Amino acid sequence: MTTDLETWGIQHAQGARMPPSLRVLRYHLYTYLRTWRSSLTTSFLAPVLYLAAMGVGLGSLINHHVGTVDHVRYLTFVAPGLLAASAMQVAASDSMYPVMAAIKWIRTYYAMLATPLEVSDVLLGHFAWVTTRLVLTAVTYLGVMAAFGTVHSPLAVLAVPTAILTGLSFSALISAFAATQENDQGFATISRMGLIPLFLLSATFFPISQLPGWMHPLAYATPLYHGVDLCRMLTLGGVDWVSAAWDLVYLVALTSAGVLLSRRLFARRLVV
Amino acid sequence: MPSVDAVIWARGLSKRFGDLVAVDGIDFDIAKGESFGFLGPNGAGKTSTMRMIACMSPKSAGTLRVLGMDPETDGPAIRGRIGLVPQDDSLDLQLTVLDNLMIYGRYFDLPKRVIRERAERLLAFAELSERADDTVEPLSGGMKRRLTIARALVSEPDLLILDEPTTGLDPQARHLLWDRLYRLKSEGVTLVITTHYMDEAEQLCDRLVVMDKGRIAASGPPSALIDRYSTKEVLELRFLGADPPGEALRGIGERIEVLPDRVLIYADDGEGAMGEVTDRGVEPTAWLVRRSSLEDVFLSLTGRTLID
Missing domain, CATH: 3.40.50.300 (P-loop containing nucleotide triphosphate hydrolases)
Structure with a gap:
């Protein structure tokens, strides 16, 4: 056994060591490629279907009867909203059942924590993985949007990091929540009471001005609204820099708070 | 240190x-x-x-x-x-x-x-x-x-x-x-x-x-623990459907443990102990003599069996 340990030591001395959180990311990539190959197609198909159905189908009806929405055709209006909302959905779904599985069902986190990895590595690796998923989602979406001719500004490139940030703000909060759960019932509640209303009411499908006045502060308080607002300004051009700055500050603050909270709750759950 | x-x-x-x-x-x-x-x-x-x-x-x-x-x-x-x-x-x-x-x-x-x-x-x-x-x-x-x-x-x-x-x-x-x-x-x-x-x-x-x-x-x-906390052999007496007669067996072997369904008699000579049991007119449903084990050590240390 000693001889092998020596070769290992030598190899470590020669090669640069991979940061622990990236080893966790590598695990996620590995299992993803092994078991979920099919979802690669889904992540491409979803934006095409959404844009075709909502933008083109519903859009032609709206354009015909109402005319433009916020001075652009409906497809162009709705596309950045769908981009941000999809980021939310991808991030949320990767932060609910997979986190629960890694804590309770498969106990992957405990397997990791028996090795040199630590809770912060496990958590950062998880967020790195969610970010990877968000990059794929956002880039695909933007590509499909461009193909549908809804991108009107070179600033649209910045909609990719915006969508990623929007997704991460949800991922951080939901991961923290998942780390406190004993079963998956809470996730159904989050979807029904949180994600679906947000998806429908955060200016994704229509301008917030269409909501009754008392709901405006409510919509304004949700992260998805700010993600949608920012993505929309960036893809349409005509950025209002003050409100863009507010959107950004809000999303960064919420994400940071969520990451700190999940750091705390992961440690409380995993190291007892 | x-x-x-x-x-x-x-x-x-x-x-x-x-x-x-x-x-x-x-x-x-x-x-x-x-x-x-x-x-x-x-x-x-x-x-x-x-x-x-x-x-x-x-x-x-x-x-x-x-x-x-x-x-x-x-x-x-x-x-x-x-x-x-x-x-x-x-x-x-x-x-x-x-x-x-x-x-x-x-x-x-x-x-x-x-x-x-x-x-x-x-x-x-x-x-x-x-x-x-x-x-x-x-x-x-x-x-x-x-x-x-x-x-x-x-x-x-x-x-x-x-x-x-x-x-x-x-x-x-x-x-x-x-x-x-x-x-x-x-x-x-x-x-x-x-x-x-x-x-x-x-x-x-x-x-x-x-x-x-x-x-x-x-x-x-393990062997030292068995030596110290148990005897060489253990005589197990089983009593089906009746309370084990702990009192009647008092004094046989080095130590007696009365459990709900059986009695354990710790003795260096299990067969000999069984002879004494028969002499006292106690008739168990079944009996056996076995080597003493860590289970007996645990029982002697805590008064409880490990099966819970």
């Missing part, structure tokens, strides 16, 4: 969960190359002790050194040299047998080539070579357990910790596993084993501690 040879050194080691005291100030040393057991019923504090040694759970009080380092500050470095076989296997059931080893080795940042090379040897050792490319889910409990042991060995640890390695396995699977652990022991790997099986402790451990309610009730080599 910790001796140079001590792989694990603990003084006053404690673990509390709120008001519950799981481990209550225990002392022990485990030497290099030793096979050391923690024996006790569920809830005795064995797993909590294991988790502290494996640097997965912070101690509440006391001093602990593992491989000469402090788990509080050197957790990752210590875990890099430990192989842990947890009670639940925590294997990735969707992945193949080989993938489970590859992924785990990558947590230690071992190069792929090195893991693949070791995996081949380890799968042969665990008698899983044929199943290398099968998913883990349908494997038997014994196979999963052997895979978990192979996985723990992928980093070629100096110390292997096994938390109830054979719980839930059938006798054949258990013997195969024991055989593999023997081989590791003969290769000089330090083994720390928790178990609530007496025969397992007798088979595998050079030295052990008997834990009860978070404390160490006794410690020493």
Whole structure:
């Protein structure tokens, strides 16, 4: 056994060591490629279907009867909203059942924590993985949007990091929540009471001005609204820099708070 | 101070969960190359002790050194040299047998080539070579357990910790596993084993501690514990459908233990003791004389059986 340990030591001395959180990311990539190959197609198909159905189908009806929405055709209006909302959905779904599985069902986190990895590595690796998923989602979406001719500004490139940030703000909060759960019932509640209303009411499908006045502060308080607002300004051009700055500050603050909270709750759950 | 040879050194080691005291100030040393057991019923504090040694759970009080380092500050470095076989296997059931080893080795940042090379040897050792490319889910409990042991060995640890390695396995699977652990022991790997099986402790451990309610009730080599806390033989009398007549048997052998369905008479000569039982006119439904075991040690130390 000693001889092998020596070769290992030598190899470590020669090669640069991979940061622990990236080893966790590598695990996620590995299992993803092994078991979920099919979802690669889904992540491409979803934006095409959404844009075709909502933008083109519903859009032609709206354009015909109402005319433009916020001075652009409906497809162009709705596309950045769908981009941000999809980021939310991808991030949320990767932060609910997979986190629960890694804590309770498969106990992957405990397997990791028996090795040199630590809770912060496990958590950062998880967020790195969610970010990877968000990059794929956002880039695909933007590509499909461009193909549908809804991108009107070179600033649209910045909609990719915006969508990623929007997704991460949800991922951080939901991961923290998942780390406190004993079963998956809470996730159904989050979807029904949180994600679906947000998806429908955060200016994704229509301008917030269409909501009754008392709901405006409510919509304004949700992260998805700010993600949608920012993505929309960036893809349409005509950025209002003050409100863009507010959107950004809000999303960064919420994400940071969520990451700190999940750091705390992961440690409380995993190291007892 | 910790001796140079001590792989694990603990003084006053404690673990509390709120008001519950799981481990209550225990002392022990485990030497290099030793096979050391923690024996006790569920809830005795064995797993909590294991988790502290494996640097997965912070101690509440006391001093602990593992491989000469402090788990509080050197957790990752210590875990890099430990192989842990947890009670639940925590294997990735969707992945193949080989993938489970590859992924785990990558947590230690071992190069792929090195893991693949070791995996081949380890799968042969665990008698899983044929199943290398099968998913883990349908494997038997014994196979999963052997895979978990192979996985723990992928980093070629100096110390292997096994938390109830054979719980839930059938006798054949258990013997195969024991055989593999023997081989590791003969290769000089330090083994720390928790178990609530007496025969397992007798088979595998050079030295052990008997834990009860978070404390160490006794410690020493299995044979010494049996010598000290039991007799050479035990006469078991069974009484079906009647209360065991404890009073009538008083004075036979060195000690008598009256359990709900049977009476244990500790005596160096079991047959002789049975003669006395017959002389007193007591007629058990069945009786047998057996070698005394760690189960008897535990019973004598705590007044309770291990089966709970």
